[in-house]
Amino acid sequence: MILRFVILCALFLFIEFYSYQAFRTLIKLRWVLISYQIISVLLLVFIIYSFTQFDRSVGQTKQFMFTTGLMLLVYVPKIVLTLVMFGEDIFRIGASILNYFMYNAPRKEMMPDRRKFVSQIALGLAAVPFLSLIYGIFEGKYNFKVFRQTIFFPDLPDEFDGFKITQISDVHSGSFDNPEKINYAIDLINEQEADMILFTGDIVNTHAKEMHPWLETFNRIKNYRYGKFAVLGNHDYGEYVTWPSAREKDENFEEIKKLYGKIGFDLLLNENRYIQKEKDKIALVGVENWGVNFKKAGDLNKASENLHQDDFKVLMSHDPSHWEYEIKKHPKNFHLTLAGHTHGMQFGIEIPGYFKWSLAQYIYKQWAGLYEEAGRYVYVNRGFGFHAYPGRVGIMPEITVIELKKGKNVA
Known part of the structure; x- marks a missing residue:
């Protein structure tokens, strides 16, 4: 020392x-x-x-x-x-x-x-x-950007051709200080034409009470025909503070899980749902946090119980290192994984479609945007909020709209 x-x-x-x-x-x-x-x-x-x-x-x-x-x-x-x-x-x-x-x-x-x-x-x-x-x-920390991504899958069920998913991640509500800007971001979410919205974790920094002033604001997120679903992020477990007792930590964790329901999201805790559209269906899978350097509560096998290898699957997992170490080669065959966590370090240089750099790339192999390996994809959301450094430079807060298309990707 x-x-x-x-x-x-x-x-x-x-x-x-x-x-x-x-x-x-x-x-x-x-x-x-x-x-x-x-x-x-x-x-x-x-x-x-x-x-x-x-x-x-x-x-x-x-x-x-x-x-x-x-x-x-x-x-x-x-x-x-x-x-x-x-x-x-x-x-x-x-x-x-x-x-x-x-x-x-x-x-x-x-x-x-x-x-x-x-x-x-x-x-x-x-x-x-x-x-x-x-x-x-x-300015940067509230300079919300909508990122649109189209991904082609040869085995996408016909009825889901053109299916759109809005993704948000890493809200970190305890850091907010401008209601007007957050309301603007909610309006921006609601303006996107999508069939479903997915929230990939970190609703707070640590304490459930951080979200209480923002419940009404986030309840303004509109209802989606095919649902609103969420998973937990590493900050949702209250791991980064010293608690007076294990009981208080557990109570806080239970309250954080309830927060997702209070803003209308169905929280998936190592479980799955089938999303039915006409005659076809896809599987939505949600795991708890699993990170190489963070809490490993995610259980991929439990979350994919009763699913078949040939089911088309969309997986929510907060930390992209989970995709690198477990998901991309899992025998259950997860087509698309949605993650967050990295924030792109909230600092970097990005020219969409041409160039991106951040210190995050020296820590995470997949840190912002879309990545593919052997026909399996992971999309890493740059985060909605901010943490530690009260700002964003170059890597702006993100609302993602992903369109699923049937067919082969054109390289």
């Missing part, structure tokens, strides 16, 4: 030292530089103090999210500054060695001075994440 603290302090000092170099090269007014140092120290002290006040019996609060946002806002740009300025120092040291061995330069001329234009470039680059993070906090 002490070693970890020492390393963390050294890292912060390293970042502060190099980010300060960029300002010192460009700004010569002493009072401005002193003010910068004082503000930097005060911000660091505030961030450290706020995190030390985190109460595991309460969990994430608005104060915690504010502090997380502030830390990213302060230190992501400073990390950019550090990388550029440290890179310049490597160049300067290389030049110094070259001057010494090849040109016999006088000692005072061996180390080149810092170049003003490098500091200007560093500050320009640092401004990009700084402005992006501000945008993410004030």
Whole structure:
């Protein structure tokens, strides 16, 4: 623990030292530089103090999210500054060695001075994440987008050709702070022409009471001809706080399960339903959370009891790692899996149809959008809400509309 603290302090000092170099090269007014140092120290002290006040019996609060946002806002740009300025120092040291061995330069001329234009470039680059993070906090987190996806299946029952599913995921109602924006998102959901709506988990951050102010709002989601169904996400189990007793944790969990019913969703707990349309049917399967690094309550075999291999199946499983490790090669043959969980890390770059990048891709093989292997598909929703960082940059909150079509996919 002490070693970890020492390393963390050294890292912060390293970042502060190099980010300060960029300002010192460009700004010569002493009072401005002193003010910068004082503000930097005060911000660091505030961030450290706020995190030390985190109460595991309460969990994430608005104060915690504010502090997380502030830390990213302060230190992501400073990390950019550090990388550029440290890179310049490597160049300067290389030049110094070259001057010494090849040109016999006088000692005072061996180390080149810092170049003003490098500091200007560093500050320009640092401004990009700084402005992006501000945008993410004030606008991005409620910049809801509708993603439409058509998927072809050769064995889709005829009556389900053109069947549309709306998916939402990762609501995290405890993070909301703008009723007008959430009502707008519900209107956007209701505007989509679909036959069914599926909710793939994480209705709260931790506590059932987080959803209470939003029950009326989410009850505005219209009824669908073929139903409203949901599964649990990892946050729905109350695993990330310290509870006074096991009984209180269990009571909270039972209340969270009831929340889904209170907003009109049929919660599937390792079980399945047949969806009948005229003469044909498909199987809808819902598992509890199963994640490589998170709670493994999902039981795929139990959830698919009484289903046949040749049944067309749509599976809801919150964590996409479940698809990678269990679902895609399961003998019951799950055609389409709908997941969420990753949020795309709420930070990345995405140009739909051309390019997408996020740190999430280094953690999850499937992290946003549609993936296919051997004719089996998983779609990972980018999430409706937000958690920890109170914003979204590049990876916007998502409402998904998936259309099932009969036929072969055109590559």
